[in-house]
Amino acid sequence: MEACFPAAKATRKAWDQIPRRPESIIPLLQSVQEEQGYLSEEGIAQVAAHAHSAASAVYGVATFYSQFRLRRPGLHTLRVCEGTACHVLGSEEVMETLKELLGVEVGETTPDGVFTLESVRCLGCCSLAPAVMVDNETHGRVGRKEIAAILKRYRKDAR
Amino acid sequence: MRKIRELRVGLATCGVAAGAERVYEALQHEVETAGLRLPIKRVGCLGMCYNEPLVEVVHADGRIDRYGHVKPEDAPRIVSGRAVKDLEVDSERFLSRQVRIVLENCGRIDPESIDEYRANDGYRALEKALREMTPDAVIAEITASGLRGRGGGGFPTGMKWSLAAKEKGPKKYMICNGDEGDPGAFMDRSVLEGDPHRVLEGMVIAAYAIGASEGYLYVRAEYPLAIARLVSSIRDARAAGLLGDHILGTDFSFDLHIKAGAGAFVCGEETALIASIEGRRGMPRRRPPYPSSSGLWGKPTCINNVETLANVPWILRHGAAKFAALGTEKSKGTKVFALAGKIANSGLIEIPMGMSIHDIVFDIGGGIQEGGELKAVQMGGPSGGCLPASLADTPVDYEALKATGAIVGSGGMIILDQETCMVDVARFFLDFTQKESCGKCTFCRIGTKRMLEILERICAGEGTKEDVGRLVDLGEKIKANSLCGLGQTAPNPVLTTAKYFADEYAAHIEGRACPARVCKALLSYRIDPATCKNCGLCARQCPASAIADGDGAQVIDEVVCVKCGRCRQVCPFGAVLVLTGKVSE
Numbered sequence A: 001m002e003a004c005f006p007a008a009k010a011t012r013k014a015w016d017q018i019p020r021r022p023e024s025i026i027p028l029l030q031s032v033q034e035e036q037g038y039l040s041e042e043g044i045a046q047v048a049a050h051a052h053s054a055a056s057a058v059y060g061v062a063t064f065y066s067q068f069r070l071r072r073p074g075l076h077t078l079r080v081c082e083g084t085a086c087h088v089l090g091s092e093e094v095m096e097t098l099k100e101l102l103g104v105e106v107g108e109t110t111p112d113g114v115f116t117l118e119s120v121r122c123l124g125c126c127s128l129a130p131a132v133m134v135d136n137e138t139h140g141r142v143g144r145k146e147i148a149a150i151l152k153r154y155r156k157d158a159r
Numbered sequence B: 001m002r003k004i005r006e007l008r009v010g011l012a013t014c015g016v017a018a019g020a021e022r023v024y025e026a027l028q029h030e031v032e033t034a035g036l037r038l039p040i041k042r043v044g045c046l047g048m049c050y051n052e053p054l055v056e057v058v059h060a061d062g063r064i065d066r067y068g069h070v071k072p073e074d075a076p077r078i079v080s081g082r083a084v085k086d087l088e089v090d091s092e093r094f095l096s097r098q099v100r101i102v103l104e105n106c107g108r109i110d111p112e113s114i115d116e117y118r119a120n121d122g123y124r125a126l127e128k129a130l131r132e133m134t135p136d137a138v139i140a141e142i143t144a145s146g147l148r149g150r151g152g153g154g155f156p157t158g159m160k161w162s163l164a165a166k167e168k169g170p171k172k173y174m175i176c177n178g179d180e181g182d183p184g185a186f187m188d189r190s191v192l193e194g195d196p197h198r199v200l201e202g203m204v205i206a207a208y209a210i211g212a213s214e215g216y217l218y219v220r221a222e223y224p225l226a227i228a229r230l231v232s233s234i235r236d237a238r239a240a241g242l243l244g245d246h247i248l249g250t251d252f253s254f255d256l257h258i259k260a261g262a263g264a265f266v267c268g269e270e271t272a273l274i275a276s277i278e279g280r281r282g283m284p285r286r287r288p289p290y291p292s293s294s295g296l297w298g299k300p301t302c303i304n305n306v307e308t309l310a311n312v313p314w315i316l317r318h319g320a321a322k323f324a325a326l327g328t329e330k331s332k333g334t335k336v337f338a339l340a341g342k343i344a345n346s347g348l349i350e351i352p353m354g355m356s357i358h359d360i361v362f363d364i365g366g367g368i369q370e371g372g373e374l375k376a377v378q379m380g381g382p383s384g385g386c387l388p389a390s391l392a393d394t395p396v397d398y399e400a401l402k403a404t405g406a407i408v409g410s411g412g413m414i415i416l417d418q419e420t421c422m423v424d425v426a427r428f429f430l431d432f433t434q435k436e437s438c439g440k441c442t443f444c445r446i447g448t449k450r451m452l453e454i455l456e457r458i459c460a461g462e463g464t465k466e467d468v469g470r471l472v473d474l475g476e477k478i479k480a481n482s483l484c485g486l487g488q489t490a491p492n493p494v495l496t497t498a499k500y501f502a503d504e505y506a507a508h509i510e511g512r513a514c515p516a517r518v519c520k521a522l523l524s525y526r527i528d529p530a531t532c533k534n535c536g537l538c539a540r541q542c543p544a545s546a547i548a549d550g551d552g553a554q555v556i557d558e559v560v561c562v563k564c565g566r567c568r569q570v571c572p573f574g575a576v577l578v579l580t581g582k583v584s585e
């Protein structure tokens, strides 16, 4: 099979540094997801080839860890913290509000492709509970007002 | 004119989330336009997360002014020192009873500067170990200090090291466990972000003691900032000859890699963590053999937690006796806790072992938020238990806490008040462990699922009289028969709440009531016609259109109501009542 992944030159170069052994499966998958936003079938095949492993083994690893996703996400990923501190300080309401405003369930992407809604167990930001992570940015003490502001900001950026 | 030595801005994850990055920029702009030559330092977490964004002004004489909840527009006031009274925070109570060993540098130094770490005695312990001590002498010192593993198990660190040291080489591994999976804890994150070189130094010393030549730092994927800081710290340490071949010109060589986790709680368990580094599904295996004899790729391996390793440089610098002087008979030194939940001062603290939970909550933590009442303290996350307020005098000590059913754990401390439902908390943790169970052994995979189903039933108001007995019975069996620590401890949150809050379980089952008014199925919303001014605000806010005009007051249609509670939040007159139980009138 002709190598069409990794597509970005920088990633291709980075892969040269990664040992061609099964121990590299997780970092390789992380790099695929970093570049594509998810793990395509093609990406998984490439990882298997590079790590000298069976595609089934790579798939087994990919489905074990919650970080990996097999479906293409939206432009921005909203991760609502459902850790202990956030739970006792109202993360359920945050989640319900987001579901209502976005019209999607956990794991789904809005029809316009802008937001994917996910949950996470603790962002390590418990003193600012309830917390929500948008892509790599953590927002603390979010209530209805903050949620609306966050959605508005990222929607605007998406245009 | 006052003389300022430097400004410090807390820029750990918590600070950044509160907007500290913009405060930093504003301060920088202010200093530049004023033409001042004033260093503004980006520091880690001081622990006072409840005051974020936090700015410290360090005066030439060493005096420190602390300002909390700072906004970018406050920058001119802070730099000039005029009219800042309202920003000042009183840190005396929060800081005075703490003893800082692990957090010694957190919030004080620039974590990305190896020079600053070294200027604060950093890497001196490593120098001492490599130049003046044999590996056996290092192990003897750690053993004498009484240090025990801070990852939750409390295993004596000196003993763990001597086991690994006794194994034959040449290849051995040293692993640092930074997986920190307890949902509601952030000790290791703060140390990795605020003082990464301390962890590296502890790791190199440990590697020297056991004779390891290669190491791995396993960090949660959810901690991107910690990973970034470690990457740059490792690069700087290598360049300074503190990592790699012939460290400090001696015969000792050691290098290490970072592995980012991929989101699996069970990977905090040592054998699962090893499987994960090897690139496999993170499933635990039976022990023995223990990693000390057969670990990573079958080689002798020593695994320690971040906080455990962060203690090591201090112990070598100050001597085991000084460390052992802190704490209780069997629990020496200090412990870092992440205070969160319904506590006034939520943040990161480090206290000498032996301090009572009561003192932590009320002296350091400032008591409960908004005048609430302490109900319980959840310690140790999904493996831990709930300590009721009546046992708040229990000291932080491995054995004393274990006797109550709770544990010291890795350091998560969630404070709960009267508005927290203990059955819901138990359900929350079982939901967590059930989802995180790797599925390898039956008791954990199916047992936790059955326990969760019972708890969900109770929260839904469909519990039966036999349910609590069933939970306890199942719990005991899962503890006795699970393969790894996840299953062996998963029932703890249920068993402790069933023991200390039996009346709350009974209220749910027999009275169909949730006294804390959390379990939605057991609540009903009603508008008190006597208090209602008929303004209609609630009706406009109701997402389910369940509120309509009644006879001079608004009325909720209970069939349509989704019990989101928004009407209660928006009502300016407090006319919305939440009722629970069979006899709710």
Ligand SMILES: Cc1cc2nc3c(=O)[nH]c(=O)nc-3n(C[C@H](O)[C@H](O)[C@H](O)COP(=O)(O)O)c2cc1C
Pocket (backbone or CB within 6 Å): B148, B149, B150, B151, B152, B153, B154, B155, B157, B160, B177, B178, B179, B180, B181, B182, B265, B266, B267, B268, B269, B270, B271, B303, B304, B305, B306, B308, B309, B410, B484, B485, B486
């Ligand atoms: C389910 C489970 C999760 C664990 N998670 C962690 C963790 O996140 N961090 C950690 O240091 N230890 C964790 N441990 C404990 C480790 O297995 C191991 O005992 C510890 O890293 C040893 O280091 P220490 O002796 O310095 O505490 C976990 C154990 C279990 C059973």
Ligand code: FES
Pocket (backbone or CB within 6 Å): A081, A082, A083, A084, A085, A086, A087, A121, A122, A123, A124, A125, A126, A127, A129, A130, A131, B183, B184, B185
């Ligand atoms: S529990 Fe939500 S950030 Fe920790």
